[in-house]
Amino acid sequence: MNSLASVGNKAIAPKLITYPIVETFHSIQGEGTWTGMSAFFIRLAGCDVHCPWCDQKESWTSHIYPQQSVQMLAQTAKAANPAMVVITGGEPLLYNLFPLTKALQKLGLRVHLETSGAHPFSGQFDWVTFSPKPFQVPHESIYSQVNELKVIIATEEDLHWAEEQAEKVPAEVIKYLQPEWNHPDSQSLIFDYILDHPQWRMSLQIHKFLGVR
Numbered sequence: 740m741n742s743l744a745s746v747g748n749k750a751i752a753p754k755l756i757t758y759p760i761v762e763t764f765h766s767i768q769g770e771g772t773w774t775g776m777s778a779f780f781i782r783l784a785g786c787d788v789h790c791p792w793c794d795q796k797e798s799w800t801s802h803i804y805p806q807q808s809v810q811m812l813a814q815t816a817k818a819a820n821p822a823m824v825v826i827t828g829g830e831p832l833l834y835n836l837f838p839l840t841k842a843l844q845k846l847g848l849r850v851h852l853e854t855s856g857a858h859p860f861s862g863q864f865d866w867v868t869f870s871p872k873p874f875q876v877p878h879e880s881i882y883s884q885v886n887e888l889k890v891i892i893a894t895e896e897d898l899h900w901a902e903e904q905a906e907k908v909p910a911e912v913i914k915y916l917q918p919e920w921n922h923p924d925s926q927s928l929i930f931d932y933i934l935d936h937p938q939w940r941m942s943l944q945i946h947k948f949l950g951v952r
């Protein structure tokens with residue numbers, strides 16, 4: 740992202756600040772509390788968490804993607820008329836998200852974040868989905884910001900990670916276990932676990948069942 744401060748001696752207007760963008764698209768939210776609702780996705784490029792089962796590996800390298808300005812992103816999102824804008828990645832907290840979130844909210848849009856929390860928190864959001872990964876310990880600044888905790892479960896070990904993370908978020912946070920798509924056994928693992936641990940809910944990626952993005 741361009742610096743807020745200056746290029747040479749000239750300050751950059753917030754609307755001209757840019758981010759590397761893998762894609763933007765209008766779909767339905769497929770996961771968590773807002774499942775089934777109209778959502779415009781902004782997928783930022785760049786991630787250093789490197790989960791082995793990541794389904795967005797093509798997003799890891801930021802410099803191969805074009806930069807888009809805050810102004811362009813906000814206008815495109817507004818034109819889609821979604822129920823919410825979801826800023827995702829990659830790992831969006833690699834960047835200062837204040838300029839983008841402010842511009843979206845100024846247009847009356849509801850703004851959500853999906854993050855692993857691996858970097859310091861930035862931006863102003865209407866909803867924060869925290870999906871911590873054991874491959875890079877989350878930054879402490881995320882825990883007070885979370886609305887829903889969504890832990891991806893591939894193996895039984897991940898359930899321990901989920902419980903560790905659940906202890907660190909506020910009590911009212913909604914807690915989801917989501918099967919890792921390429922580990923079909925994880926569905927029954929979660930099913931059985933939730934019967935014994937009623938504080939958890941299951942989240943399914945309905946966009947994958949529907950065959951849409």
Ligand code: SF4
Binds near residue numbers: 788792793798872
């Ligand atoms: S944090 Fe997300 S984008 Fe990054 S490697 Fe893990 S699943 Fe992929």
